[in-house]
Amino acid sequence: MARSVRSPWFMFVAATVSAVALATALTAVGIGLTGSALAWRDWMHHAAPYFLIWRLALYAVLGVLYLRVWRPRLRALQADQTDGGAAAHTRLARIERLLIAVVVVVELSNLPDLLGWLRG
Structure with a gap:
């Protein structure tokens, strides 16, 4: 196949x-x-705070879109399942927490660049 x-x-x-x-x-x-x-590399170092601002704006836009548009659609689809979507909701909540953890880890890994920029 x-x-x-x-x-x-x-x-x-x-x-x-x-x-x-x-x-x-x-x-x-x-x-x-x-x-x-x-x-x-020097240009990327000097642009680090601007990249942080860009990423934070991107996270904010995606977060608002997810909470207001995509999550309600997912929850509505889950409600149609035989168990009322309880198992799917649990999985979705786990994925949401994992995604937040990934974003935090990514931003913490970029912290040395930002701190280096702040020191000059």
């Missing part, structure tokens, strides 16, 4: 490969624009 192109694993691998390719292309363009890898 042939696998569907829209299978979850295919979509995950395609998204991962696309993200890595985009990051590589952006880095190559950045190095080309700044002239060297060291200049690119």
Whole structure:
């Protein structure tokens, strides 16, 4: 039996490969624009607080969209299940907590860059 192109694993691998390719292309363009890898690193260091502001704004927009649009839809779909969605709600709550933990870990890993920028 042939696998569907829209299978979850295919979509995950395609998204991962696309993200890595985009990051590589952006880095190559950045190095080309700044002239060297060291200049690119310095530019990234100086832009650290602006990237933090961008990420916080992105988290806020995605959080509002999730809470106001996507989560109610998911809860409505869960309510149609035979158990009233209790098991699915538990899984969804676990995923939400995991996602918040991932965001916190990512931001804590960026903290040394921000602290280095603050020190000058």
